[in-house]
Amino acid sequence: MVQLNLQHFARAAPIPAQARKPLGACLVDQGLITRSQLDEALFLxxxxxxxxxxxxVAEGWVNRQDILGALSEQTGLQIADLNTSPLSPKICQIQPVDFWLAHNVIPWQxxxxxxxxxxxxxDLFPAVRKSLEGTGYTVMPVLAAADQIDATIARIFASPLAKAAEARVDLEQSCRSWIPRSRTGPALALxxxxxLFAAFPTIGLAVLVxxxxxxxxxxxxxxLAGLLAFVWQSLKHRPDFRPPDPPHASPFVSxxxxxxxxxxxADALICRLRRLTYPKALxxxxxxxxxxxxxxxxxxAQVDLPSWIRTVEVPELNGLTTKPRAMNYALDFCRGDILGVWDAEDAPQPDQIERVVRHFAQADEDVVCLQGVLDxxxxxxxWRSRCFTIEYNSWFRVIxxxxxxxxxxxxxxxxxxxFRRDKLLELGGWDAHNVTEDADLGVRLSRAGYRTEMVDTTTFEEANFRAWPWVRQRSRWLKGFMVTYLVHMRAPLRLLRDLGAFRFLGFxxxxxxxxxxxxxxxxxxxxxxxSFGLTSPLDPILSDTVLLVLIGLFLCAEITNAAISALAVSARERRFLLPWVLTMPLYFPMGILAAYKALWELVLNPFFWDKTQHGQASEEGLPPA
Structure with missing residues (x-):
């Protein structure tokens, strides 16, 4: 290993590429791996x-420090310890932070x-040197650990990266402009x-009806449209997909x-992630x-993280601690061609990433996002967790x-x-202030002319089975839906042009x-x-004919809901939920409290993220790995 010595740096010339010993041979000569391990790694x-x-490293035969030492021997480059050696932030200003992040490099001395x-x-440094030709410096590489480079970039550019994470989305499609003054008008209007309704109750009630x-x-x-489309597709003979691309085409996934x-x-999360079958090197x-x-x-700190799992810490700024802001910040440090998101309590199917990669390989170019099934x-x-499961299955497996x-x-x-990561970057990531950033992102990608498809894979989550936590979680969702609707309806004609009439109606x-x-x-x-012959404030405004029509409408709605729910849980492993479908009308009234809590927060605290506590239920319902 070549030790860094600034005084003698000028005499430490890198070994020309054509004269370098293969990296694997360096590791074998150092006794870090065996010849059979090298052969297997070359096959992989x-x-x-x-x-x-x-x-x-992914196979567990060496660690990254071993690789760094072997690279030093192979290339003749010296190793810099960015944690102990000083680095001048001023030098880093010769290029924007995006450049250093894209190439995973940083000026050191x-x-x-x-x-x-x-x-x-x-091996990738020639492109970096070429990009820095106009700086007036003679650019020379030194070796450093990738995690040290990331940490250094994060430390030096903490403030601009944190600010950028809060404002990635264009202002016209973001809710971050909702300062208290801007919310005064809508509040007064309400x-x-x-x-007005109090002054003219009959008219007001008629409007509400x-x-x-x-x-x-x-x-x-x-x-109903979702149900019919699902049934029609299920009855049709599925077209034969193109065969999967050969293994060498497997992309890097973040x-x-x-x-x-x-x-x-934490422990359960790492255990679930270890079950993934996608190549850990990718x-x-x-x-x-x-x-x-x-x-x-x-x-x-108490968990031993595998080499393919790392942490990114989001700097504090302006007191905003939302999930989309955190993801916007981490997005800059992702390196995959495909980028996915899981929640803390998620248990994805072990082959989920393979299914995603295969689906993207076969999808049209305008399909930039794949949504998996949640269960x-x-x-x-x-009872509440049973009903929640019925609701989720109805939504994700059918509608x-x-x-x-x-x-x-x-x-x-x-x-x-x-997501295809380049398209997610094009869309501006997530709206950092929207508490249902997922629904908002789905609208924005549609407005940009892209599509989302469902991918045949399931992630299992923890159903919120306690009453008040359920209300808090649902209120956050509903508040986010309100925010998303109001943001995109700022200019309804533009939204209509972006989506087209059919999508606009669906929205x-x-x-x-x-x-x-x-x-x-x-x-x-x-x-x-x-309907039951009792006295009601609606008596003055509902004629018998209107009442009969509404009875028919409500019965149709309930029959549709029951049919969807029954279909959604008809699979063998969910069939025990069928009797509980009849109790669903008793489940949804909790959402009314959540809706009015959401409306109250929409006016007073629209960016408040009501945190859901995970790890409260057993995982007995998980399918075997």
């Missing part, structure tokens, strides 16, 4: 698009006209509307797992945590499948979605239908009083 490299060193740039990939019925029709039509105050989940799992999150940091591993915990097949806007599920049906069904449910409850 023949179909894995990964450096030999990464394959050896300046010796007169010579600029020493730290890299973990000397108060004025309430006063009309709004409730319209939202019911919209949402029922969306669900997975972000945002964590926040996770005390109970896998980059990033645990994203807040810089101030001592709970998660202390928990992870729960604790449906037997109590969303049909919606995606119809080409409508697909509101992403917050986890188990995968209205989902957001207005979802929000209206919860906010206006008390109005529909008054209708049932009239």
């Amino acid at each position: 490299q023949s179909w894995q698009r990964a450096p030999l060193g990464e394959i050896l 300046r010796l007169g006209p010579i600029l020493l740039v730290a890299t973990a990939r000397p 108060i004025g509307l309430a006063g 009309a709004a409730a019925v319209i939202s019911l029709i919209l949402f029922m039509c969306l669900r 997975i972000m797992v945002p964590l926040y105050r996770e005390r109970e989940i 896998l980059d799992v990033i645990l994203v945590l807040e810089e101030t999150d001592e709970v998660t940091r202390a928990t992870l 729960y591993y604790n449906p037997r915990t109590n 969303l499948q049909g919606i995606a097949r119809l080409g409508l806007v697909v509101p992403l599920g917050g986890t188990t979605f995968f 209205q049906a989902f957001f207005l239908g979802t929000i209206g069904q919860f906010l206006l449910a008390p109005v529909l409850w008054m209708f049932w009083l009239t």
Whole structure:
């Protein structure tokens, strides 16, 4: 190993590429690996698009420090320890932070006209040198660990990276402009509307009834369309897909797992991730945590992370600690061609990434996102978890499948979605202030002319089975839906042009239908009083004919919901939930409290992230690995 010596650096010339000994031979000569291990690694490299060193590290035969030492012997380059050697932030300003991140390099020292740039990939350094030709320096490489380079970039550019994470999305499609002053007008409008209804109660009630019925029709039509499209596709003979691309085409995949105050989940999370069957040399799992999150940091410190799992800490700025902000920050440190997101409590199927890679390889170019199926591993915990599982299966296994097949806007599920990373960067990542950043991103990708498809793989999560935590979680979702709808309806004609009439109607049906069904449910409850012959405030405005029509409408809606739920849980492993489908009308009223909590927060605290606590249920429902 060549030791770094600044005084004698000028005499330490790199070994020419044609004269270098192969890296594997260096490792064998040093006794770090055997010849048979090298042969196996070379075989793996023949179909894995990964450096030999990464394959050896992923197999557990060497560590990254061993690889760095072998690279030093192979290339004649010296090794810099960025943790102990000083680095001048001023030197780093010769290029924007995006350049250093893209190449995973960082200027380390300046010796007169010579600029020493730290890299973990000397084979890629010629492109870096060429890009720095106009700086006036003679650029020379030194070796450094990739994690040290990332940490140095994060430290030097902490402030600009943190600011960029909060403002990646164009202002016109972001809710970050919702300062208290901008929310005063809508709040006064709501108060004025309430006063108008109080002054003219009959007219006001008629308007509310009309709004409730319209939202019911919209949402029922969306669900029915999704159901019919799903059934039609299921009955059709599925076309034969092209055979999977050969193994050597397997891309590098990054997975972000945002964590926040996770005390109970760390061990289980790492255990689930170890079950993944995708080549670890092509896998980059990033645990994203807040810089101030001592709970998660202390928990992870007790866990031995594999070489293919690393952590990224998000600097604090302006007190905003949302999941999308954290992911925006970590996005700059991802290196995969495909980027996915899992939540802390997720248990993905072991072959999930292979399925995603295969689907992307066969998909059209305008398909930039794949959404997997979400299910729960604790449906037997109590009645609420059973109903939640029925609801999730109805949405992800039936309705969303049909919606995606119809080409409508697909509101992403917050986890188990995968992007072509270059397209995600083009879209600006996530709106850091939106508490349902997933649904918003689904709308923005549709507005940009791209599509989301469903991928045939399942991730199991923990169903929120306690009453108040369920309300808090649902209120965050509904508040985010309200925010997303209001943001994109700032310019409805532009939204119509971007989406087209069909997608625009689907957008209205989902957001207005979802929000209206919860906010206006008390109005529909008054209708049932009239239906059963009891005195109701609706008596003066509902004729017998209108009442009969509404009875038919409500029965159709309930039959549709029951049919979707029954179909969704008809699989053998979920069939025990069929009797509980009949209790679903008793489950959804909790959402009314959540909706009004969301409406209150929309006015007073729209960016508040009501954290869901994970690790409260057993994993007995997980399928065997």
